[in-house]
Amino acid sequence: MISPNKTRRIGVIPVPIFVALIAIFDVTLPTSVAASAAFNPLLVFAALQTLFLFGTSVVVAYISLKSYLSGGSRTILLLGSGTLAWGFASMVAGWLLSPPGGPNVAVTVSNSGALFASLLFIASATTTMREGSSRDSKRRTLKLLLAYGGAVGFPAVLTAFALLGETPAFFVPGVGSTVLRQAVVTAGLFLFAASSILFMRLYRDSRSGILFWYSMALALTTIGLAAFYFGRTVGDPIAWTGRIATYLGGIYSLIAIWSAVRGSQGSHAGPQ
Amino acid sequence: MVRNKTGIVELDEMLRGGFMDKDAVMVAGSAGTGKTTLALEYLVNGATQFGEPGIYLTFEQLPDQIYRDAENFGWDLRKLEGEDKLRVVCTSPDLLLEPEGEEQLLGETIRELRPRRMVIDSLNHLEMYVPRGDLRKEAYRILMYLKTRGISPLVIWEAQQGLDSYAATQAGMSFLIDCLVLLKFVEINSSMKKALAIMKMRGSDHDKRLREYEITAHGLRVAAPFSGYEGIITGSPHRSLTQEVAGAWDSAFTKTKHKQ
Numbered sequence: 001m002i003s004p005n006k007t008r009r010i011g012v013i014p015v016p017i018f019v020a021l022i023a024i025f026d027v028t029l030p031t032s033v034a035a036s037a038a039f040n041p042l043l044v045f046a047a048l049q050t051l052f053l054f055g056t057s058v059v060v061a062y063i064s065l066k067s068y069l070s071g072g073s074r075t076i077l078l079l080g081s082g083t084l085a086w087g088f089a090s091m092v093a094g095w096l097l098s099p100p101g102g103p104n105v106a107v108t109v110s111n112s113g114a115l116f117a118s119l120l121f122i123a124s125a126t127t128t129m130r131e132g133s134s135r136d137s138k139r140r141t142l143k144l145l146l147a148y149g150g151a152v153g154f155p156a157v158l159t160a161f162a163l164l165g166e167t168p169a170f171f172v173p174g175v176g177s178t179v180l181r182q183a184v185v186t187a188g189l190f191l192f193a194a195s196s197i198l199f200m201r202l203y204r205d206s207r208s209g210i211l212f213w214y215s216m217a218l219a220l221t222t223i224g225l226a227a228f229y230f231g232r233t234v235g236d237p238i239a240w241t242g243r244i245a246t247y248l249g250g251i252y253s254l255i256a257i258w259s260a261v262r263g264s265q266g267s268h269a270g271p272q
Numbered sequence: 273m274v275r276n277k278t279g280i281v282e283l284d285e286m287l288r289g290g291f292m293d294k295d296a297v298m299v300a301g302s303a304g305t306g307k308t309t310l311a312l313e314y315l316v317n318g319a320t321q322f323g324e325p326g327i328y329l330t331f332e333q334l335p336d337q338i339y340r341d342a343e344n345f346g347w348d349l350r351k352l353e354g355e356d357k358l359r360v361v362c363t364s365p366d367l368l369l370e371p372e373g374e375e376q377l378l379g380e381t382i383r384e385l386r387p388r389r390m391v392i393d394s395l396n397h398l399e400m401y402v403p404r405g406d407l408r409k410e411a412y413r414i415l416m417y418l419k420t421r422g423i424s425p426l427v428i429w430e431a432q433q434g435l436d437s438y439a440a441t442q443a444g445m446s447f448l449i450d451c452l453v454l455l456k457f458v459e460i461n462s463s464m465k466k467a468l469a470i471m472k473m474r475g476s477d478h479d480k481r482l483r484e485y486e487i488t489a490h491g492l493r494v495a496a497p498f499s500g501y502e503g504i505i506t507g508s509p510h511r512s513l514t515q516e517v518a519g520a521w522d523s524a525f526t527k528t529k530h531k532q
Contacts, residue, residue: 066518075525202525210524257517260524264516 049094057087082120089113279317301455
């Protein structure tokens with residue numbers, strides 16, 4: 001039986017691997033080669049986004065929902081909302097890469113959704129620093145509806161505006177990312193990284209497997225966002241490295257839930 | 273449809289507005305669960321808030337004890353008696369069980385006060401005075417006497433913890449009772465809590481959930497449902513796996529918070 005500490009040490013390994021891969025591709029991969037190597041099976045991409053990002057986010061959001069309704073922790077509410085926003089925006093972006101969407105619409109929804117989610121994550125991570133529980137159980141349901149509704153509603157509205165061409169360009173085919181996209185991705189990247197670091201700091205105090213795996217999930221998502229920032233074109237090797245990092249992040253968030261399952265059963269076995 | 277509000281807001285919500293008029297209500301529970309408090313609050317609120325005078329018939333306590341206990345909740349029973357809104361009747365069960373006993377004991381008070389509500393505390397005392405199997409007959413006689421005079425009776429039934437939901441049925445009372453309110457101690461996370469459930473309400477929808485309640489300085493207050501727990505009625509409450517996971521998820525963050 002592998003000890004929790006050893007499992008966690010193994011869990012860290014993908015982080016430097018993905019960073020190294022992105023760095024190597026960025027240094028060695030000429031733009032022309034990256035463009036010719038671009039691989040965009042639209043249905044497969046949409047399915048992967050749905051399964052690994054939306055599917056996993058629904059599980060985390062559901063557990064956070066149950067947790068918030070019984071405990072009233074604002075941290076949990078924001079965490080669930082952020083996860084749901086990220087998963088939903090990623091899924092929508094995945095399906096919109098093909099018409100009637102296109103690369104600009106998909107990138108707009110994905111990157112703006114990431115920034116929105118990262119704001120919720122950083123708010124969640126910072127509310128752990130102070131008391132933030134709703135004692136009024138009657139109002140929890142309303143707050144939950146507002147928070148989760150907003151988490152899904154914002155990407156939905158953004159998608160509608162992007163499809164109508166009412167949003168500024170994020171990605172111009174043949175040219176690349178706009179300054180706006182770079183600013184949005186950089187801000188999102190910074191906030192995801194900060195959230196991951198804050199949760200990891202909390203993990204150092206509590207040694208909770210849940211915090212470890214969730215922090216690592218955010219770290220991998222950060223790497224994924226960074227990869228999009230370095231990518232030359234949609235579907236190039238750097239983009240896929242980033243995508244795989246975010247999918248692994250989704251799996252890590254499920255491992256965080258699994259840690260909660262093991263914790264609730266009072267067992268120390270498994271990847272806690 | 274006429275409803276008799278208890279005046280306990282959350283309980284009235286559970287009852288979809290209150291007990292049905294002239295329904296025989298049973299409040300069952302083990303010792304210390306607050307049956308008498310609930311019954312007294314029902315009478316006091318009826319008299320003070322809804323203009324419905326009431327009678328509190330007890331075989332259990334001496335009047336001074338009742339007045340004193342009620343004062344602890346801020347209920348001045350003597351004042352209500354002075355205003356002809358309430359009567360406290362302490363008697364022996366055998367007097368009530370005599371032929372025409374209810375008329376001799378209560379007739380004059382009913383004519384004077386014209387009560388709308390009456391509490392009998394408790395049916396268990398009658399059980400001691402009647403041959404085995406006759407309780408149903410005696411209870412039926414008394415309840416019908418009250419109902420035919422436009423009075424909504426509420427009877428208290430003290431049952432053993434763990435058997436409370438079945439005790440009324442075992443005594444063969446269930447067909448006489450239109451509404452059964454169960455009060456129960458439950459152990460959750462190593463602490464004793466009180467749970468309230470409406471087990472039966474003939475001819476009306478009602479809240480099916482088990483709700484936590486507390487006895488406060490102002491009477492009984494019903495709190496949130498015991499959501500996420502299973503097996504509370506059977507006495508072995510445990511949370512569902514989802515709730516356990518949600519609890520672990522929550523404590524991972526909140527425990528950390530306390531260490532800050």
